[in-house]
Amino acid sequence: MAMLDFGGTEEKVVLRKEFPLKKALETLKDETIAVIGYGVQGPGQSMNLRDNGFNVIVGQRKGGASWDKAVKDGWVPGETLFPIEEAAAKGTIIQYLLSDAAQIEVWPKLKPHLTPGKALYFSHGFGITYNDQTGIHAPEGVDVILVAPKGSGTSLRRMFVAGRGLNSSYAIAQDATGRAYERVIALGIGVGSGYLFETDFKREVYSDLTGERGTLMGAIQGIFEAQYDVLRSHGHTPSEAFNETVEELTQSLMPLVAENGMDWMYANCSTTAQRGALDWKDKFRDATKPVFEDLYNSVATGKEAKRSIDSNSQPDYRVKLEAELKELQDSEMWRAGRTVRSLRPENN
Ligand SMILES: NC(=O)c1ccc[n+]([C@@H]2O[C@H](COP(=O)([O-])OP(=O)(O)OC[C@H]3O[C@@H](n4cnc5c(N)ncnc54)[C@H](O)[C@@H]3O)[C@@H](O)[C@H]2O)c1
Ligand SMILES: CC(C)(O)[C@@H](O)C(=O)O
Numbered sequence: 428m429a430m431l432d433f434g435g436t437e438e439k440v441v442l443r444k445e446f447p448l449k450k451a452l453e454t455l456k457d458e459t460i461a462v463i464g465y466g467v468q469g470p471g472q473s474m475n476l477r478d479n480g481f482n483v484i485v486g487q488r489k490g491g492a493s494w495d496k497a498v499k500d501g502w503v504p505g506e507t508l509f510p511i512e513e514a515a516a517k518g519t520i521i522q523y524l525l526s527d528a529a530q531i532e533v534w535p536k537l538k539p540h541l542t543p544g545k546a547l548y549f550s551h552g553f554g555i556t557y558n559d560q561t562g563i564h565a566p567e568g569v570d571v572i573l574v575a576p577k578g579s580g581t582s583l584r585r586m587f588v589a590g591r592g593l594n595s596s597y598a599i600a601q602d603a604t605g606r607a608y609e610r611v612i613a614l615g616i617g618v619g620s621g622y623l624f625e626t627d628f629k630r631e632v633y634s635d636l637t638g639e640r641g642t643l644m645g646a647i648q649g650i651f652e653a654q655y656d657v658l659r660s661h662g663h664t665p666s667e668a669f670n671e672t673v674e675e676l677t678q679s680l681m682p683l684v685a686e687n688g689m690d691w692m693y694a695n696c697s698t699t700a701q702r703g704a705l706d707w708k709d710k711f712r713d714a715t716k717p718v719f720e721d722l723y724n725s726v727a728t729g730k731e732a733k734r735s736i737d738s739n740s741q742p743d744y745r746v747k748l749e750a751e752l753k754e755l756q757d758s759e760m761w762r763a764g765r766t767v768r769s770l771r772p773e774n775n
């Protein structure tokens with residue numbers, strides 16, 4: 428564990444070189460890791476663990492698209508791929524990677540398999556933090572741990588394959604065996620994390636729900652829409668509006684931010700752009716900060732959790748979700764985006 432300076436605040440983090448893969452493998456050599464759920468995180472985490480040499484099995488509802496995907500990814504029915512309860516019975520570490528709503532539904536069937544000495548692992552603080560709504564109360568004899576990759580399971584896998592790593596947070600809610608720390612860090616390394624930073628279940632879910640509703644997904648689409656619509660309403664073409672709103676950001680400027688920070692990206696733009704961006708950033712901050720405060724409050728009071736649980740438990744949830752996503756897909760901005768992407772030289 429290292430204490431590092433993050434912009435003036437000292438934080439406890441775990442680096443790969445402090446807890447190398449060899450140590451992680453040694454720590455978990457007698458464990459069977461049962462990854463329950465093969466949606467987005469399930470494939471990323473289970474395949475990274477498998478490729479890293481851990482003893483992994485997958486538990487997934489039989490007969491659906493996710494089961495078929497698992498078979499395609501090399502999991503063998505009856506050997507390394509089982510129905511959920513069978514995998515949970517075999518696992519000494521149970522990685523609960525069903526969707527947050529499905530975790531509630533399946534919990535009564537999973538709980539009997541959480542016998543003393545096992546570990547219950549989450550990638551989200553949701554189920555435990557909002558247990559007044561989820562009903563997820565872990566039995567006393569099990570470790571309750573969390574590794575939350577800070578990104579999509581798709582990126583977790585892609586970055587692992589490319590020899591990179593996605594940063595993750597880790598937390599321990601219950602240390603029944605005295606081994607919770609070594610177990611959680613070994614798993615964090617095993618799933619392909621970059622560095623690991625400490626959190627607790629509540630802070631993880633509050634920050635995660637805020638981030639995805641905010642700058643990572645919700646706010647970014649909202650700002651894209653606002654700027655695109657203003658440009659279009661003033662007579663700019665879709666090509667111009669899309670390039671000036673999205674394409675330039677993802678293809679030119681964000682890679683510079685990723686590489687060396689916002690200051691460096693600013694330094695590589697014109698003095699005209701620098702002046703304008705420095706003048707306008709405070710206006711955008713002040714306009715959006717009350718919205719972020721509202722959002723955080725909605726997360727902290729459990730309103731967002733309730734909305735997510737309620738909407739996910741509607742029988743027509745999938746149909747409605749697909750209709751909303753289709754609306755996004757069919758919007759002029761993202762239709763224009765498809766044409767723009769097809770014109771990238773590497774796609775020709
Ligand atoms: N999606 C991500 O990349 C991501 C990133 C970080 C953390 N997380 C967290 O990881 C966990 C898993 O999320 P996900 O996005 O991979 O889940 P998901 O929505 O992709 O679903 C995972 C699995 O749940 C199964 N499932 C759904 N309803 C079910 C039911 N009623 N009974 C049995 N199985 C059912 C599906 O078949 C699927 O295989 C969640 O806690 C989530 O918050 C996800
Ligand atoms: C990938 C995200 C947005 O970070 C994750 O939190 C999720 O819920 O899918």
Ligand SMILES: [Mg+2]
Pocket residue numbers: 635636639
């Ligand atoms: Mg999330």
Ligand SMILES: [Mg+2]
Pocket residue numbers: 576577578635638639
């Ligand atoms: Mg997240």
